[in-house]
Amino acid sequence: MREWRRHHPMTEEERFRDRARSYAGVYKRRGHLIQEPCRVCGSEDSQMHHPDYHQPLYVIWLCAWCHRKLHEGIDDAEYQERIKKLREIVDKIKD
Numbered sequence: 001m002r003e004w005r006r007h008h009p010m011t012e013e014e015r016f017r018d019r020a021r022s023y024a025g026v027y028k029r030r031g032h033l034i035q036e037p038c039r040v041c042g043s044e045d046s047q048m049h050h051p052d053y054h055q056p057l058y059v060i061w062l063c064a065w066c067h068r069k070l071h072e073g074i075d076d077a078e079y080q081e082r083i084k085k086l087r088e089i090v091d092k093i094k095d
């Protein structure tokens, strides 16, 4: 792994992402970040999404499926509607 890293250095963006995830992980373990249900579908099995990796403690909880959809793009109308609302929520929190 170390050898591989030497030849494939992390980009700035990847470093930010990595750091944001570990920060958030520590905060969660200490009980400062409370797990919430998926913001899109309400599933309890949620994970952290970082809308802005420069703000590691700013997380949106999404289930694995919705999370993947958010990153991959959307292919069905109902989901598109939900994700639009999610983006509105995310934008509002940002302001």
Ligand SMILES: [Zn+2]
Residues within 6 Å of the ligand: 038, 039, 040, 041, 042, 043, 062, 063, 064, 065, 066, 067
């Ligand atoms: Zn979901």
Ligand SMILES: [Zn+2]
Residues within 6 Å of the ligand: 048, 049, 050, 067, 071
């Ligand atoms: Zn994400």
